[in-house]
Amino acid sequence: MKRTMIVVSTLLLGAGAVMAQQEIAVQQDNLMRSIAKNQYGIIQKMTKGEIPYDQKAVDQAIASIEADVAKIAKTFEVNPKQDVVNATYGASPKVWKSKADFDSKIPPVQKAITDVKGKITDVASLKAAYTAINDRCTDCHETYRVKLK
């Protein structure tokens, strides 16, 4: 009986740990998706004229991106050692091999956001802001984002 309990609880713990790790990977993925939703789903679409320019939406998108970027270092603190199930992209293990370098890519993104915040007034200035921010995002994605399939 005791033995069964130990076996069962070990299995449960193990399953729990796996779930937790998947949960971490999902949180990391969700944070990136949340940024992408604003960056591509709103800002980029407006720069391309696919949706009309909307000052309030722009200000909100920039504020959300700023808030999300501030969470990156913390959200990526733990290596989940697995990818989100069926994900197309994932985080490279290099993130945790050189976490300091990974973290050092964040302040330039924040600076790009602060530089443009409150100065976007039309499609032209939005486009400039989009490129400035996106280039800093991709500086990091070049090394730390991996296409999985």
Added chain:
Amino acid sequence: MLRRTLLAAVLVAVAAFGVYWWLTAPAALAVPLPSRAPDLANGQEIFNVGGCSSCHAVPNQPDRLRLGGGLPLGSPFGTFYAPNISPDPTDGIGRWRETDFVSAVMRGVSPEGTHYFPAFPYASYHVVELDDVRDLFAYLKTLPAVPGRVRDHDLPFPFNIRRNVGIWKLLFMDSQPFVPDAARSPQWNRGAYLVNGFGHCAECHSPRNLLGGIITAQRFAGGPNPAGEGWVPNITQKGIGEWSEKEIADFLETGEMPEGDSASGAMRPVIKNLAQLTPEDRAAMAAYLKSLPPVDGPTPPKRKQGGA
């Protein structure tokens, strides 16, 4: 009897070695190079199509024109270190003759007459036009000389034997020049030339066999990243069939995908190069890529195992 057997064995070995030596002889490209005024603007365009900077620029510094080399390039056969191709006379290619450069780019043969490893994509470059190579050489000469010799490649036996590359070339390298398809537009042909030649897109976007040769039937159909982690996407119409020609051209300029995302990984530096091209050349590449028939690539692994 024993002596005779031994003698026969030695003779066979000598003969086999002779055949090996003959098969693997590096063949430089000896063509007459009549003097001509180089077109530096074309040389720069070729430099950017070829993405020379992505491998040969000194890593971890911002200037993509400092071609001092040193970038490690992982592969299943060991780690290659991109050499210095700046005009430095001792550590770079400052003392090279034009014929040396042509042989290096189009045949993968060094000025000393040895094979280069195919990490240097001469298996693609062999189709290019001589004048483009000459313009590229002239352009490289205008860039800053960067001192510093790059370390040797780190390859285990038997991959470290350059002579073996001769066999690889026999198996996997074609030496036919680019033949335009008369049934297609000049734009398409320009695109085919750029994508298959200097662009060397297929080098990453195709699966490879055990010996590192491109699997021809699945050319451009993507596969595992030869340099390590992750997956290189299928760029036949199977993979990007939903992208319009214009969207492909835009992607080559900005790295932005129609589905609302940006290129990442090793494609990022490629975009930095392609962004410098004339819009006409990007449009030509897009026209050609859009014409690639859909081909199924290998299946990506279900899920990455532990990431430590």
